[in-house]
Structure formats: C-alpha cells, structure tokens
Amino acid sequence: MQPHSLDEVIDLTRPRASSGARVLVIDDDRSIRELVAELAADAGHEAVCVGTFDEFQRRYSSDFDLVLLDLHMPDVDGVELLRFVASSPEVPRVAVMSGLGYRIMRTVEELVHLQGLQVAGTLAKPFSAKQLIDLFAASATPHVPSQVRVRPQVSEKELERAIDGKQLTVYYQPKVRLRDRVWVGVEALVRWQLPNGQWLPPDAFIPIAEQSALIGRLTEFVLETSLRDAAKLRADGYPLEFAVNVSMHDLEDLSLPARIEAMVRGASQNLAEFQLEITESGLMRDQVGALDVLSRLCLKGARVSIDDFGTGYASLHRLCHMPFDEMKIDVSFVRRALQDEKSRVIVENSLELAKRLKMRAVAEGIENYELWQWLAGLGCDYAQGYWIGRPMPVAELIPWSKDWAERAAKFV
Ligand code: C2E
Ligand code: MG
Ligand code: MG
Numbered sequence: 001m002q003p004h005s006l007d008e009v010i011d012l013t014r015p016r017a018s019s020g021a022r023v024l025v026i027d028d029d030r031s032i033r034e035l036v037a038e039l040a041a042d043a044g045h046e047a048v049c050v051g052t053f054d055e056f057q058r059r060y061s062s063d064f065d066l067v068l069l070d071l072h073m074p075d076v077d078g079v080e081l082l083r084f085v086a087s088s089p090e091v092p093r094v095a096v097m098s099g100l101g102y103r104i105m106r107t108v109e110e111l112v113h114l115q116g117l118q119v120a121g122t123l124a125k126p127f128s129a130k131q132l133i134d135l136f137a138a139s140a141t142p143h144v145p146s147q148v149r150v151r152p153q154v155s156e157k158e159l160e161r162a163i164d165g166k167q168l169t170v171y172y173q174p175k176v177r178l179r180d181r182v183w184v185g186v187e188a189l190v191r192w193q194l195p196n197g198q199w200l201p202p203d204a205f206i207p208i209a210e211q212s213a214l215i216g217r218l219t220e221f222v223l224e225t226s227l228r229d230a231a232k233l234r235a236d237g238y239p240l241e242f243a244v245n246v247s248m249h250d251l252e253d254l255s256l257p258a259r260i261e262a263m264v265r266g267a268s269q270n271l272a273e274f275q276l277e278i279t280e281s282g283l284m285r286d287q288v289g290a291l292d293v294l295s296r297l298c299l300k301g302a303r304v305s306i307d308d309f310g311t312g313y314a315s316l317h318r319l320c321h322m323p324f325d326e327m328k329i330d331v332s333f334v335r336r337a338l339q340d341e342k343s344r345v346i347v348e349n350s351l352e353l354a355k356r357l358k359m360r361a362v363a364e365g366i367e368n369y370e371l372w373q374w375l376a377g378l379g380c381d382y383a384q385g386y387w388i389g390r391p392m393p394v395a396e397l398i399p400w401s402k403d404w405a406e407r408a409a410k411f412v
Contacts, residue, residue: 020045025068026070063092082094093119134387160214172393192204238397326359327360330364361380
C-alpha cells in the first residue's frame, strides 16, 4: 500500500479513467478507514475515507459509485447521514456498516429504501475483507441505470414518444445454472434514457404503460430487440435462452399469442427458446382472458415463468391455475435469506414447492458467494443476481461471460 496521511482523510482517487469503483467512506474508526483504503487500492478501486461529517459533506458528490456509511458516528447519527445523502439531487449507491445488531441494520436498510435510495449492501462489523471486496466489485459498474434515484414524473405522451423515438433500451442480466455454473440465458430488462441523458428504471414507467394501451407496444419492442440480440449471440456461438417480462395487462389482449408467434417466426427463431416471465403491478382485471392467452402461448411452445414469487402479486392461487413451468423467487427474500430467518424459510419452502410441482426454480438477488453456495446446496436450479452479473448492454455479455467462466472455475 502507498504511504499516505491517515489523520483525517485518505484520498486514493485518480482521474476518472479506471474501471474500478469510486467509493466515499465515512467511519470514525481510523483502523477501519485504513483497512478499507488498503483493500480498495489492492482491488483496483478508488477510495476517499473520511472521519468526520464535516469532511464528508465537503467531499460528497454524485460522481462516486458508492458511499459506505458508518451509522455510528460521534458527530452525526446514521439517520441524519442518510437524510443528507438522500437530499442531494443525484445519489450514488449506498451501503451501511455498523456494529449494531442485524435487526437494527435491517430497519436502517428499510429506511434507506424509504428515502428512495438504492441499498448496495449492509456490513455488520466485524466484517471480512471478502465481504468488502465483493461490495466494491458489485459497485464497479459505473452508474447502472436502475440505480438512478431521482425520478422525474413522465407522462403517457412522453412514453409514447420514447417508444416511437427508440429512447428505450434493453439491458440483459445473465442467468446461470447452479449445478455446473454454466451460463444458460439472460433476462431482458427495459431501460429508458431521457433526452437529458438521465436513465429511468422500469418501475418508473411500466405502471404508466400498463395504465394505457402502451404496454403492448413496449413488450413488442423488448421482444423484437431480444429476438435480434438472441440471433446475433447465437451466430457467435452462444445459444442462450432469452426471458422477456410480459405484463398481466398484455394478457388481456387476445391477439397476443398470434402476434408473439408471428414475431418469433418472422425472426426465424423458436418460441421454445424464449421464456415469458409474467409480471404484474396492478390488479388483474380479466383472469379468464389471461388464462386463455397463456394456455394458447403454451400450446404454441412458449414457456412461462411466475415472476417475483412470494410477493403479493404472484400468489399461490395464480400458481395453481396457470401453466407455469418456472418459478422465480423474489429478490427481496433471496438477498436477505442468510441473515433473516423469515426470508430463509420463505426461500426454502418456495424451492420445495417448485420441486414438488415439477417447476424449475430460479433464485433472483444472489448478491454474494455465500448465497450461491447455500442455494446450490438446496438444489435450486438457476441463479441471477448482482454477484453473478448486473443487467448490462448486449455488447458487454460476452466479455462478462469470460470473466464469469474464470471466476466460476475458481470456486468450489
Ligand atoms: P424482475 O423481472 O423481477 O427483474 C429483476 C429485477 O431485480 C431487476 O430490476 C434486476 O436489476 C433486479 N436484480 C437482479 N439481481 C439483483 C440483486 O442481486 N440484487 C438486487 N437488489 N436486485 C437485483 P429492474 O431491471 O429495475 O426491473 C424491475 C422490474 O421491472 C422487473 O422485475 C420487472 O418486473 C419489470 N420490468 C423490467 N423490464 C420489463 C419489461 O420489459 N416489461 C415489463 N412488463 N416489465 C419489466
Ligand atoms: Mg422478470
Ligand atoms: Mg422478479
């Protein structure tokens, strides 16, 4: 490690060129500041580590990829610290660390969510070097669009113009098989880049699309883009399964199966290579119609997943009445399963349910190796999560897969 002053601030930033994460750390414990700075530098990241709230306020900017906050500071309490971060117009990802018990950390995590911030992780002290390195590595992708906090209100008209004007983009998150770590597919996740360059995550505009007639066109756009990208990847020797999110509102349109089939055939592809994930963010109005559409899609060879299983939207009732062949266990349970007893029980029981109902199980929200190992031990079939790979543009998938193959060869 380079020699540097440890009095107050350890500043290891360089001009913004490297691919590592830029991290701002506040902790009154000097040994933690030293440790964090050293680990960050060794792993190719850049860290500014400060010991006081004053210095934190001076150094703070949205140019950081991650702010790591000690919740127990002598000159500011954790809640105030979060409020300060939340009050700035653009916010990096936030991770919190504390020597307080897990229960309190969990409440604070909830508070971070309520402030509209994106929680990148929580570190209970004492934490291991590996936990810290994983957190930095997960933050290294510069400002992933779904991390943008400030969400301007957008109108139906603007969304319509965005669909017509090709302002929407599709990102892909890798899906891997737990048994042998093989990359088997991707999930298509829509993003919207506003004319001012700001990215909007899907939950800022999918509800608008669902309340209007635009959801059909949005789904068509995502499917068309996925078909094109799937063909390119296949030609490059990557025969991947593509999963596309389909809203319950799409299923009210009885012409959907024929339209999807025509699009897939038109692109000379096979419907069986596409997984349709059924999502819902509103009350389903027409259950009979939805069942009709889903059954016809299945008869045409499509495979259908129940997404966000365990949340209020994806209920046991739906599981019972609709022809799902895959269950995706919701991020919110999986990512907490090792610390939170209730989440753990929900994941374990969902896996058991999937097995008994002869469905493939996918765990979403794998944020570290420990979760991967635990799910592999439970016989979960597939995994998605930031630790494996974040949603990314199509061009980044093959470089990611090489990196993944190297990582996957190393762990037991
Ligand atoms: P989803 O289909 O359940 O997608 C998974 C979401 O979890 C994605 O958020 C993904 O970025 C996030 N995620 C993945 N791994 C992790 C992890 O390890 N930790 C955490 N904390 N989160 C993780 P995203 O992209 O913001 O999408 C949110 C939701 O928006 C999706 O949830 C889906 O319901 C909806 N959505 C996205 N694209 C489309 C689309 O094209 N059409 C429709 N109808 N809905 C879409
Ligand atoms: Mg999904
Ligand atoms: Mg989901």
